[in-house]
Ligand SMILES: Cc1cc2nc3c(=O)[nH]c(=O)nc-3n(C[C@H](O)[C@H](O)[C@H](O)COP(=O)(O)OP(=O)(O)OC[C@H]3O[C@@H](n4cnc5c(N)ncnc54)[C@H](O)[C@@H]3O)c2cc1C
């Protein structure tokens with residue numbers, strides 16, 4: 001089974017992030033760069049499926065030159081190789097353009113299954129898997145908390161507000177995962193060393209037959225007009241419990257008419 | 260006046276009952292009125308729309324497009340996207356709103372690709388000129404953005420708008436549904452509803468009591484539930500609590516969980532990591548109980564109690580019970 005995993009380098013969601021003052025795109029240098037957390041779960045699931053069924057795992061990322069850091073980190077979990085789509089013209093691309101580029105790259109690769117995270121933390125639209133499916137004419141089963149593959153049949157369980165649902169498709173297909181699906185493995189020293197030598201193929205836009213005027217900030221289908229920091233909430237009263245903390249809290253709730 | 264399409268988000272009604280329209284639908288109808296005349300679009304199995312049309316009318320739906328077929332209901336979102344894209348072609352709306360939920364975002368993404376139309380995710384407001392407000396980066400930054408190709412196509416973040424009734428005709432208009440084969444790739448084998456109990460829906464509750472790692476165990480979550488029940492509140496949890504198996508994942512609040520915006524949020528044994536704050540910091544009033552005086556949650560709490568939750572929470576619950584008589 002051939003599996004492609006989509007990974008994205010994002011600014012760490014646990015740190016303060018912002019947009020760039022000059023062109024209002026995500027400031028990719030404002031916070032520590034790291035792999036989108038959910039993508040680690042996609043890699044883990046791909047490795048498990050490849051281990052169970054035999055097969056090969058290829059990473060695919062679109063991002064600036066320094067996304068190689070994330071690629072090496074991702075490779076150290078165990079995938080066989082990576083493809084890096086990088087081109088200066090891509091800076092500021094919208095979701096529609098990103099899906100066009102990734103679909104073109106997937107067109108160049110052989111795969112039975114594409115795995116990715118359910119959303120990216122840097123203003124992700126939680127739509128990329130379906131956008132890709134729309135372009136490639138395959139099924140997208142999204143938000144999985146459990147995936148089973150039997151032959152070409154892919155079955156996914158996903159949580160809903162009401163409970164859960166069970167979805168099924170015949171591959172090739174795109175599957176996106178939530179963090180509840182598995183616990184990503186830690187790379188061993190041996191794998192970290194091996195990752196340094198794994199093949200990383202680079203694609204520029206021209207290699208994919210996508211033209212520069214279909215991507216990038218100037219051609220984005222949506223645009224940031226302005227942005228501002230949101231004024232932080234003001235802290236209010238703080239008391240220390242000396243035996244009466246619960247009662248005092250209720251007095252406060254009563255004064256605010258909650259009780 | 261130009262039409263604004265609002266794609267209805269509703270939970271399927273169990274055992275022949277009417278679908279339960281979600282609050283975000285009424286929020287969208289309210290928001291849509293600032294842009295034109297709202298038309299609701301009902302996508303699902305046959306028979307659902309008739310039961311909810313009046314309710315949609317109460318919140319301003321002049322028309323209710325009824326796109327019902329077993330094909331729409333039996334496959335994952337692709338048929339819905341086909342119907343919505345087709346409808347956009349037919350009625351040339353001024354804007355299209357979908358819910359900022361997994362399904363809404365998925366439909367929006369497909370429609371955006373079909374029509375080569377920009378899409379804005381999780382908007383909390385939308386001006387008449389199409390300028391949208393988004394709060395990004397875990398609530399730290401407010402962005403104004405616009406679709407620059409096509410019409411405003413946006414998913415609306417639940418709990419951003421207060422739904423306001425504005426009665427309208429809710430004239431039902433049948434939509435021909437012809438789903439292509441390629442849209443039938445992903446079958447819905449089963450939808451399982453899990454027993455919810457009597458507490459209010461987490462995202463729609465006016466009071467939420469949440470527990471974090473500090474609660475310590477699944478067993479101890481009873482304390483959180485007891486406090487919640489004295490207040491008629493929903494129960495939430497931090498990711499540390501759901502990951503540790505203290506409480507089911509469906510109740511996780513935060514970036515990868517639910518966004519809540521209740522009148523009152525009580526955080527018990529939660530440190531207040533950025534990703535947790537992302538899902539609760541627009542709550543009207545925030546209360547925190549934490550034994551660590553330095554916990555970041557206190558930075559946004561209107562009322563903070565530094566103390567052991569195992570003492571403070573039961574005492575508060577007892578005190579409320581006393582007051583309630
Ligand atoms: C990509 C990503 C997405 C994430 N998404 C989410 C999300 O959606 N929601 C979410 O919540 N988190 C999310 N997180 C995790 C987040 O970073 C924190 O790890 C998590 O919120 C911590 O949960 P906590 O506050 O319960 O635990 P901790 O940070 O461990 O805090 C526990 C608190 O309990 C207090 N405490 C302990 N015992 C007691 C006691 N007896 N009485 C009173 N107080 C006590 C401690 O002082 C401490 O402040 C995400 C992380 C990542 C990387």
Ligand SMILES: Nc1ncnc2c1ncn2[C@@H]1O[C@H](COP(=O)(O)O)[C@@H](O)[C@H]1O
Pocket residue numbers: 006007008036038039042060061062063098102115116117118119120121123124125126127128129
């Ligand atoms: N530039 C990118 N390169 C590779 N994968 C991406 C990129 N953007 C998004 N993805 C993948 O798509 C998933 C969903 O992203 P999004 O739709 O942006 O929230 C992410 O978790 C990634 O797996």
